[in-house]
Amino acid sequence: MKTRRLWSFSGGLKLPGHKNPSTPMPIVQAALPKRLVLPLQQHIGEAAEPMVSIGDQVLKGQVIATAQGYLSAPVHASSSGQVVALENRPIPHPSGLSAPCIVIETDGKDAWGERHPVENYQQIDPSHLRNLIRQAGIVGLGGAGFPTFIKLNPGPQPKVKTLILNGAECEPYITCDEALMRERAEEIIQGAAIMAHALNAYHCLIGIEDDKPEAYTVLAAAAAAEGIEVVPIPTRYPAGGEKQLIKVLTGQEVPSNGLPIDIGVVCHNVGTAAAVYRAIHRGEPLLSRIMTVAGKAVAHPGNLEVLLGTPIRHLLAQQGANIQSIDRLIMGGPMMGFTLHDDGAPVIKTTNCLLAGIHEDTRQPPAMPCIRCGACVEACPVGLLPQQLYWHARAKELDKTQDYHLFDCIECGCCAYVCPSHIPLVQYYRYAKSEIWTQEQEREKADLARQRHEFRQQRLAREQQQKAARQRARKAPVTPSASKAEKQAAIQAAVERSQAKRAAQKTAEDEPFSSP
Secondary structure, X not given: OOOOOXXXXXXXXXXXXXXXXXXXXXXXXXXXXXXXXXEOOOOOOXXXXXXXXXXXXXXXXXXXXXXXXXXXXXXXOOOOEEEEEEEEEEOOOOOOOEEEEEEEEEOXXXXXXXXXXXXXXHHOOHHHHHHHHXXXXXXXOOOOOOEHHHHOXXXXXXXXXXXXXXXXXXXXXXXXXXXXXXXXXXXXXHHHHHHHHHHOOOEEEEEEEOOOHHHHHHHHHHHHHHOOEXXXXXXXXXXXXXHHHHHHHHOOOOOOOOOHHHHOEEEEEHHXXXXXXXXXXXXXXXXXXXXXXXXXXXXXXXXXXXXXXXXXXXXXXXXXXXXXXOOEEEEOOOOOOEEEOOOOOEOOOOOOEEEEEOHHHHOOOOOOOOOOOOHHHHHOOOOOXXXXXXXXXXXXXXXXXXXXXXXXXXXXXXXXXXXXXXXXXXXXXXXXHHHHHHHHHHHHHHHHHHHHHHHHHHHHHHHHHHHHXXXXXXXXXXXXXXXXXXXXXHHHHHHHHHHHHHHHHHHHHHOOOOOO
C-alpha cells in the first residue's frame, strides 16, 4: 500500500455506519416498471424542454427533452415505450411539490435507439469530448446534480493540477458507491482517464475511506495501469464533502465563496466517472444509476441498478418493504437527506439512497432552548459558529448571517446531530439561505422595473420632442413660390421626421421586457 501524506479537517464526527445490511449484497438490476416518470429537471440549473408529444413511440436512450441554456442537461428515455402523459407529477424534492414530467408506458422490449461509441477518446479535442458528455445528460451523481461538462471545463484557468474522484461515501446506510467500486472498478478508472483528458489534468487521485478494504483493493489494482493513485483516508463524517476531501488529500483549502478550480483542483464522484465511461466507450447516455435501498422497514436491503424514472413504491415492493410500518421515507442519507412526501415520486439522477425507516428510527424529540454548550462549534467541519448563525437566522437578521459566512455551510448536519437541545439547526440555515436568495431575486426584479420606467420616461420625452418638431414643420408648408432656403428647410424637416420614425421603431425593439 503506497503511503501518502494526509491532512485533517476541523470538526467532524465518528458516526455509526449501519452499512452491514447492504454492503455484502451484489448489485441487482431493478425490475422494469410499467411506467417511467421522468422529471424535466433532475439537476441544478434550468429544466429541459420536451421534444416529444403524447402518443409518440420512443426508444431507450432517445433524447426526449433538450437542455435549455448553459446550466442544463438533456433527459433521455430510460426504456422503450410510448409517451402517455406530459404533466405535473410528484418529484423527490424537500418542498413536496409537483413538477413537469414525461410519462412513458414501457413496452417490455427495452429496445435501444442509435448509439455512437467513441473508438479513441484521446484523439478527440477536449471541447468536443465535453460536448459528448453534455449530450449524454450526465450530472454529478454524488448528490448535487451539477452538469458534469461544466466542471470538466477549466475555462481560462491555468492547467488543472489534480482531478479527485470522491469514493469516501461517509454517510450512514449508503453503500452504492462502495458496491460500484467493488464490482465495476474498471469503468471508474477508464472514466477517470477520460475526465483527466478533458481537463488536461496533471494527475488523478481517488479518495476512499479506510472502512472499505475490499473496494480499495479492487480499485487500486485497476488504477495501477493508468497511473491513478487510490488513497485510503480516515473514516470520519463528512470526509466525503468536496472541500473536506480536498483538504485531506492535498492539504489545500478552497477559499471562502470560492470553487476547487480556484486552487487547480476538480472533484467528481466515482459514479459520475463510471457514467462518463459508458457515455464515451459505449455511447450510452445516463439512463440508470446505482442506489441503496435500506432501513428497518426493508426486508431485503441492498444496492440496485435502477432506471431513472422508476417509481419509488416499485422499488420498495421489490425489496420487500413493509409499507404499513414506514413512518418516514428519506431520499439520501439520514444526515443530509430529506423526507419524501409521496412514494409515487420517481428515482432521478441524484437519487443515491432510499431509507424506509419505522417510527422508532425517525422519532425526533422536541426542540429545547439553546444552552450555549458549544458542541456545535466543535463539530462543524467548516469552522463556522453554528450558534451565532442560529440566533441570527431565527431573528431573521439575514445580513448578519452572511457576516458569519452562512453560505460556507455545507448543511452536513453535524451541528444538529450533537445538539443536546435537539434544535434543527440546519433547517434554520436552509431557511436563511432561501430567504436571501428570494430577496436577491426581488431586488433584481425591482432594478429591472426601475430601468424600464426610466427608459419609458426617456422615450416619452423624446417622442414629445419629435412630435413638436413635426407640428412646427406642418405649420410651414412648402408652396410653389417658396424660396430656395424654405424648400431646403422643408426637405430637412422631412428627413428629420423620417429619422425620428426610425429611431422610435429602434427604441421599441430595444426596450427591455419585464422578467417572468
